[in-house]
Each structure stands twice: as C-alpha cells, then as structure tokens.
Amino acid sequence: MRHVADGILRRLDDEPLAIPDRVADHLAGCGRCSARRARIAHDSEHAARLLSAPQLVPDTDVAWARLRRELHRSSEERAERRRGTARAARRAHRFPSVSLRAGLIMGAVGIVVAGTAVAATLTTIFAPTHVVPVSLSQSDLRAITAFAGLGDSPVLGGFATPSGSSTFRFGTIKWSSGVPTPASSLAEATAEAGFPVSLPAHLPAGVGAVQRFMVQPRVTATVTFDSTARGVGGSSVTLVAGPAVLTRYAGASGTDVPTLEVVTMRRPTAVSAGATLSQIEAFLLTQPGVPPQLAEEVRLLGDLRTTLPVPVPAGASVRSVRVGGWPGVLVADGANAAAGVVWEDGRGTLHLVGGILDSHDVLDVANQLS
C-alpha cells in the first residue's frame, strides 16, 4: 500500500471509524507514516488548545426576546412600505418585546428610576436642554432595584404619597409635593401652573373632546448618600420637577377610555451638595449589580447636565425625531398601536404627547404644539 495521505491521517484522530482498516494496518508497519501522524496530531492539539477558549453559555431566552423584537420591527417596516408611507430608514433601537400595558407601566417606572439616577449623578445644576433615549429592560430594572436595595419600595412605582421618605442601599430619598388637582378649563390650569399650555387645533381621527385637566404641583426629591457610599458619603442631590399640566382626551365615540394625553411641564432641575459629578457618576456606575450595558449607555449620554434621558421600556421601538425643530424621542409599542413623544422646546418647557395612536398621529399632534 502507498503511504497514507495527510488528510486521512488527520481524520483518523477525529473520525477513526470512517477510515478503512487497511490504513491502520499500514500505519502499524510504517515508521514514516507514524511520524507524520504524530506531527499532524501535534498541530491538531495545538489548534484545539488555541481555539477552545472558555465558552460562556448565552442566555437563549434573552436572545430570543431580542430577535423576536427585531423580527417584529422588520415586518412592521415592510408593512409600512406596502402602505406607501415609508420614510427614510428609521434609526430604531432594538429591544425585547413586552405588551403595551407592561410597556406603559415600565415607562412610568423607568422615568422615576432614571430621574432619580440622573439626579444622583449631578453635582451642580441639572437643566436639560435636549432629550435622548436610554433603553431599560426588565432585567435592568430588576438589577437596579436589587443594586439600590429598594426592594418593593414605592419609590420605584412613583411617589405613592404627597410626601415621605424611603431608605435605599446607600442612603435615603425624601420627597414632597402638592396633591394633583383637577382644573375646570385650560385657563384655570394655566393660571394654576404659572406657564402657558398649548393644545392641538386639529385632533387625529378617533380622538374626542378634552376629558379633564389636571395640575401637578412641583415635586421635590432629595437623595442623601450615607457613609456606606464610598467617596460620596454625606452628599445630597435635590431634584425639582414640575409643576405640570396634564390634558386628557376621551375617545371620539364618547367612551371614557382616554385616547390622547398632553403633558406640559417646566424642565426638571437638580442641585447637588458634596461630591463632584465625576465622583458620584463613577460611584454609581461602577457598583456591582449595575447592568454594564446600562452603565455604558449612561456614559455615552455625554453631558448629563444638559441631557434628559428618556427611559425606553423593553418591547418599545424608539427613534430620534424633530418636533418644531427641537430634538425629541419618539417611542412606540411593538405593534405601533400606542406611541408617545418627548421633547424640550428650548424655552425651558418639557412636552409629552402620547396615546392609543400610531406614531404618525402622535407626531402630528406634537408638531402643532411647537
């Protein structure tokens, strides 16, 4: 028999049953082929060692949620193209899917969490001039809750009482505000809030008359770090938000189900005493338990003194838009059945328009206000 080819010698190590017996017989009596086989096996082991780095097990559930969200988004884009209303490629971010209701709840929760986190990262004055999205998944929220030691604290679900305090892992949060009050007209709401409020002249199909006006007085929340917060102990950050006016519209058919809400508020500000911005930010973002991707997103936001992060719940799609020339963030649920847009108009007023409408209709309303 002729000498055995290199390829067969190589396969002999991996799949010996695929090699004819006569090859083994030849090897037993051929020193030259045996020596070649040893060299080939050496190179093979070397390659295996180099290419078998430790493998971490991927989280298939999370990956599937992420992919499903992306599939939904791409089919949505195709549907939009079919309707002939496709615009330039959307700069949509990608998130796992959740239901509309969960999305809205998450959004509300996320705003409180991020507001507190943002407040805590500021040192001097927080006076945002533009809004940017920050993705917030359910696991991020769980991680933040665990990290801050908040448990089921009402702080994460919003301030349940007009004033109070709550402890968290590194200190305390105290808040106070007036009770939200209904107003009988736009004029009354405007007078109560102390700033003008614009409403849309033309409403999308399906949206009925104004159902109610509500005025939320100013809310003040103070975060104080205790001595366990290394490097920032004793520092405090005070976040001031509001007042705000909420205008709620009913459905066109006369049902009580709200279809559109317009919120107008003074931009939030924060004042810090104690540690510097970089100290507090470094402390918070490097704590074990803070999701690395979230920390990275916060770092990428840039100057937090002028940037208002808009937490985007898992399952939502988000894109940057211009409302009356000002940068805004448009968030829609996975099926584009509900959407909201947030922007600051450059005059110190923050606007939020949202409802059970598609993103097109929501943007139409928003553009009428600027």
Next chain:
Amino acid sequence: MGLRARHQELSECLDGTSDLADFETFFRDNHRVVVRLAQSVVGDVQGAQDVAQEVFLAAYHRFPGAYEQAAGWVRVAAVHTALNVLRGERRRDKRQRLVPDAGSLPSIEDTVIDREARAEVRRVLARLPRRSAAVLVMRHGGMSYAEIAQALGVKVGNVGTLLRRSESELRKEIDRETRS
C-alpha cells in the same frame, strides 16, 4: 392610520404566529452552537451574540417556513459573519495598535496570558485565508466532517486535507507572531 388598515396589520401578525413558533423552536435548537462558533472567532460573548442575531434574522427571511433546512446554513453564516467582524477589527487594530487601552488592563497574570493568547489567535485567524480560518473554526467548534464538507461545497474526503493544511498554517503563523 385607519381602523381597517390597523386590523389588517394585526391579522398579518396573527397569521404569522405558527411560523414564528416554528422559528423559535429552530432558534432554540441552534442558538447555542451558533454563538459558540461566533465566539471562537470574535472572542467575546456580546460580539458573538450580535453575530448570532444577524445570522438568525437572515435565516428567518431566507428560509421562510423551512427552518429545518437552515441548521447548516446558520453555522456557516456565523463563521463567515464572525470572520468579517474580525477582519474589520484587524483593520482598526492596525490603526490603533500603538494606543494603549487603559480600560482593558488585566489585573492578574493568568488573565494577561489568556487574553494575549486569545488576541493572538484572533489576529492570526484574520490573516489566514478565509477558507482555512473557516475550516478551523468549524471543526474546533464541533462541526463534523460531513457538515464542513456541505458548508464548504467540497467532498468529505477533502476535509481532512483542508483541515491538516489549515492547522499547519495556523501553527506557522502563531510561530511567526511569537517571533515578532
């Protein structure tokens, strides 16, 4: 958007439910191995997951309703997509090689050795001919000779030859890298 249009869109979503369930089964059966293949090339889990996402998304559109036929394809696509990522990194790396990355400084000696070795392998993989790099990653990622043959469009009997040649090239390149 009118109610009729919205209803039509929702109906389309519902019609795709069973197809999505099939795809989910396919995804769950193959995700781990695809990530593993990609990770052996790009080196990190996050990068590998991004590669996997891209590959499965493409498979969904490429094999509508026939995902069982896509098992081999996603493996091959993962390797090639990951190699593309690696070659992109290599181009960036050439520009940035002299800039130290303070954020990635290792803390213990083992980590240093491990990380350097893996970085070295990635550099070499990026330099090897694409087919050689692909066959190495496929075989050491757990693919059989038959699967590799199908993926590369060669006879099963030739896979051993390709693999032997690739492993020899890998050793020579590593030796060259070490000497330099």
